[in-house]
Amino acid sequence: MRILLPVAAALALAACQADGGPSVEPCSACTLENGNNFAYTSDLAIGSVPLRAEADAVIRWDELTRTVQGKQIDPAVDLDEARLIAFRDLAPEDLEHALAHDDLAQADVSVYVTCTPTDASCALSDFGMFGNTIDIQQYFQEGYGTWLLALGKKGAPGADAMVFLEAVNDSAVSDAGIGNDTSRLDVEVDLDSLTPLAVYAGQPDMTVDWSGLTRDGIGDSLDHATLDELWVARFTETPEELASDVFSLEERAQLSWTLDISGYPSANLMDLQGVAAFPGVDSGGTWLLGLRCRTCTNPAPRFVTLLQGVD
Numbered sequence: 001m002r003i004l005l006p007v008a009a010a011l012a013l014a015a016c017q018a019d020g021g022p023s024v025e026p027c028s029a030c031t032l033e034n035g036n037n038f039a040y041t042s043d044l045a046i047g048s049v050p051l052r053a054e055a056d057a058v059i060r061w062d063e064l065t066r067t068v069q070g071k072q073i074d075p076a077v078d079l080d081e082a083r084l085i086a087f088r089d090l091a092p093e094d095l096e097h098a099l100a101h102d103d104l105a106q107a108d109v110s111v112y113v114t115c116t117p118t119d120a121s122c123a124l125s126d127f128g129m130f131g132n133t134i135d136i137q138q139y140f141q142e143g144y145g146t147w148l149l150a151l152g153k154k155g156a157p158g159a160d161a162m163v164f165l166e167a168v169n170d171s172a173v174s175d176a177g178i179g180n181d182t183s184r185l186d187v188e189v190d191l192d193s194l195t196p197l198a199v200y201a202g203q204p205d206m207t208v209d210w211s212g213l214t215r216d217g218i219g220d221s222l223d224h225a226t227l228d229e230l231w232v233a234r235f236t237e238t239p240e241e242l243a244s245d246v247f248s249l250e251e252r253a254q255l256s257w258t259l260d261i262s263g264y265p266s267a268n269l270m271d272l273q274g275v276a277a278f279p280g281v282d283s284g285g286t287w288l289l290g291l292r293c294r295t296c297t298n299p300a301p302r303f304v305t306l307l308q309g310v311d
Contacts, residue, residue, distance in 0.1 A: 026198040026310040032210045036197055036305040039190040040217040040246075044068075044096050046148070046162045046183045049176040053142045053167040055124075059149060061178040062120040067160035068185045069247040069299075075120040079161070081154040082122045084136065086111035088145035092164050095146055101220055102296045111139055142167045151178075158299050189246045191239040194305055197289070201309035204270050204280040210291060211265035216302040226293040227302060228262040232272060235286040239306060242286065246300075254285070261291070281309035 051057040059082075064075045073079065087095055088110045098104045113129050113136060115122035124136045140147065144167060150159035162183045165176075199206055208230075216222045233249065233256035235242060242249065250256070257272035272278040281287045287307035 024198045026200045026308075028200055028203060028206045030197055030199065030206060030208045032197070032208055032213055032303065032305065033195075034213060034215050035195045036303075037213070037215070038194055038217045038304040039219070040300050041188045041219075042100055042300075043186040044100050044184070045186075046092065046096055046164055047181070048092065048164040048166050049178075049182075050166045050168045050171045050173055051140075051176055052171045052174045053169045054137050054140055055174045056137055057140075057165075057174045057176065058121055058123045059163075059165070059176050059178065060121040061151060061161065063177060063179050064120070064151075064161055064182075066180050068162065068183045069160070070185075070245075071160075071247060073160065078153070079120065079151045080116065081152060082115040082117055082127075083150045083152070083159075084111070084113050084115070084124075084127050084165075085109055085148045085150065086139065086145050087148070090146055092146050095148065099297055101218060102226075102293075102298050104297065110145060111136070140165075140167045142169045149178075157295050158297050187246060189243040191243045191304070191306065196306035196308040198308045198310050199281050201283045201311045202280045204278045205268065206270075206280070207266055207268045208289065209266035210303065213303065217304060218298070218300060218302075222302060224265070225263075226296060227291050228260065228294050229292040230259040230261045230267055230272070231288075231290040231292060231301070232257045232269065232278065232307070233288050234282075235288070237286060239286055242288070249288070281307045283309040283311050 061075050061079065064073070066072050087108050090098065090108055113127040113134055115126040124140060125133065127136050128134050147165040147167065149163050149165055151161040152159045161178060163178050213222050233253035235252060236254055237252065242252070255274065257274035257278050259267055259272050261267055269278055287309065289305050289307050290301040291303035292301045
């Protein structure tokens with residue numbers, strides 16, 4: 001699961017002509033292309049804990065201090081929902097791949113229940129649906145399928161920590177703990193190989209059109225119906241520095257703006273919403289433009305490019 005950002009192409013940020021001017025004419029009606037996109041690769045590894053089948057096992061995560069993306073958390077405060085999901089026909093390695101590529105279908109799920117934890121723990125008997133508890137123990141049987149416990153915030157897609165629960169008939173374990181090493185996400189982001197988008201500096205009245213994009217940064221076919229947010233931000237760090245910690249972009253942005261783009265193939269950046277009106281891209285700092293899917297399992301943006309302000 002790539003929590004995370006992708007890129008691909010081949011051009012330097014500021015290719016210049018002999019007179020020192022930009023080799024690419026800036027645009028005010030800009031068309032995004034696959035070559036403008038970053039490249040994002042990741043490796044998600046989810047650990048497994050054996051538990052006694054059909055027992056009211058307890059899972060604890062009070063010693064969990066960081067998310068799979070590496071952010072520091074208070075497990076008793078920041079993880080207020082546990083989701084227990086059973087997949088009858090997916091092996092753990094297939095599920096890891098599907099989570100990374102948002103390739104899960106409703107038909108893959110045979111059981112989906114949630115628990116509001118107490119003291120960073122839940123017993124199987126605490127899980128239910130729509131406020132009603134369900135006897136999950138009767139389904140927690142050896143060979144039933146792959147059981148995934150995902151921890152996160154209520155109403156938020158994706159997960160901050162995960163573990164596979166393995167029902168074993170002869171296991172004596174009925175109390176398991178989840179730590180920082182239970183799930184691991186390794187991410188590589190390339191913001192150097194893409195073709196940056198040259199735009200007129202200081203001009204907020206500009207449009208971007210993404211209707212021609214066919215691939216996302218993860219390398220999959222782009223589903224335009226999932227795109228629901230346009231994001232623009234300015235940073236003081238270099239692209240290389242930003243690529244080293246892609247999950248902290250929100251916090252590291254010096255200025256940022258967003259716009260709901262659900263169902264739209266293009267947008268005018270004058271419509272961006274932020275603390276102040278969008279002033280246009282300047283010729284200093286690092287500017288990123290991204291297209292996101294806020295409801296996807298994988299939180300990595302589907303598109304990220306560099307905006308190059310040209311005076």
